[in-house]
Amino acid sequence: MTGNLYRGQAGLPFSSTLRVYEPLDAFPEDQRAAIQAAGARTASRAAVENAELLASLGRITRSGGDPFPTGRTDLVRVTTAPGVPPADTPDKKAADGDAAAGASTGSGAEPVLLYCPSQLVLRAGLAANALMEGIHGPLAEMLIPEEQRDKHQERIDQVKARDGSIRVHTRASTWGIPFSWFSLFMESDPKDVVESGGRILTVRVWAPITEAMERARYAVANLALAAPDLDMLDDLAQLTEWLELFHVNSMVELDYGAVADKVYPDESPMDIRLGIECLAEGDMTGAAAAYRRLASRWIPIRQLARAS
Template sequence: MTGNLYRGQAGLPFSSTLRVYEPLEAFPEEQRPAIQAAGARAASRAAVENAELLASLGRITRSGGDPFPTGRTDLVRVTTAHAQETGAPDGETADDGADAGTGPVLLYCPSQLVLRAGLAANALMEGIHGPLAELLIPEEQRDRHQERIDLVKARDGSSRVHTRASTWGIPFSWFSLFMESDRKEVVEAAGRILTVRVWAPITDALERARYAVANLALAAPDLDMLDDLAQLTEWLELFHVDSMVELDYGAVADKVYPDESPMDIRLGIECLAEGDMTGAAAAYRRLASRWIPIRQLARAS
């Protein structure tokens, strides 16, 4: 399955994601059976990734020209965390029956493709390619998808989106949430790195983001990254305190891993806070040399 996943991504833009996984209790009670069942159906993480990729390619090529997902087959990713990672008290029993004090706790991240597709379409319409987007996605299709979004919001009672995506590189602000010591997984096949995934407890991720915001606000208030970090902090604050945050590099990992970007971001912020402009510039040069070539691929012919 991992081989199929890599071949399916060949020729597509590098896509990386930032996800929040929540305990079952964080979801509305009426949603929990469906989320738990969808998570149980996921034979493996590779199977989920492959199914989502195939579904997206199918939407692009299906008849009728409607590229939007219907939400009928929304996928759910599952990860595990131990009590010391989520902060659950010893001896507490999770909703899935696991002893949160001694064993792994299951955490869930629904794909929410209907909501995310709507947000992506709006961003496209408001961007510099708006006129082209209007030709590619006619108003009738956008209106039809807005009806799906309204149904999802009415059913779920919440518009929290658990996933953020980025193409052709990872936003530097995302790296501020992680440290080198965080749990990670390197997925390889046929001599290539398919992806690297890094996890951090949401409490740790929020503490790191707030530290970065506080220091950048004093040392570099005009830096674009400060606004990105502020928005990221507000987003993370929407989720359950026992959640986990996952950075999924995607296929770009094969170009950059081993990656020291989290360390470079942390050192750069520390140098700015201490007034060490030379050290901050050196950290930025390391980041730029690693990621600017990736971003330039977006404009390569």
């Protein structure tokens, strides 16, 4: 399964994601059964990733020109709360090591499941709107015909009418990971390296949402004083506002995706932390050194987006 996942990603843009997993009781009561059932349908995390990739490739080649997800099925990723051992499953190791989400607290502890719905209808709409902001006229119509955008807007309206206030659990980035994301994590956080055939398929890092928010707020406070014009400050402020929408017992996951094979082992969380600490202390030399390390690691990845 993991090998299929890597081969399926070959030739596609590197895509990384930041996800929030919430306990079941954080969701509206009338949605819980469906979320729980969707999470139970997949045997492993690798199965979820493969199914989502195959579905996205299928939409690109779908007849009729509609590239948007219909919402008839929505995948749900499941993991366990930090600090609680997950239940044993036959493919626990191959399923990307969700056990790394936390250390064992005792053999008799019940795993606390956390859920992250894909919400593909909403996310596809947001992505299309972002794309259309910079593209107009015939090119926009060629990429996503207005008829299909209108049709998908109806799906979005139906989801909002059904579910009410909605928290989008996933943020995605192509061709590199935003530096602001790294501020949520530390080098000591639990992580899992998923490998197959001598390649790293992805690296996933986890942090309790309370710790992630504390780190983000620390970064915002120090950057606001030391570097108020830095673009990363706005990114961090938006990130903090987003995290505040979720249940206090949630968990944040950074999923590197296929870019991990190019950058791992990665010290970006440490470089971000050291850079912010240096700025706070007025150490411009140290801050510049941290940025150079980040740039040498990530600028070549971002340049791939413009490679022919």
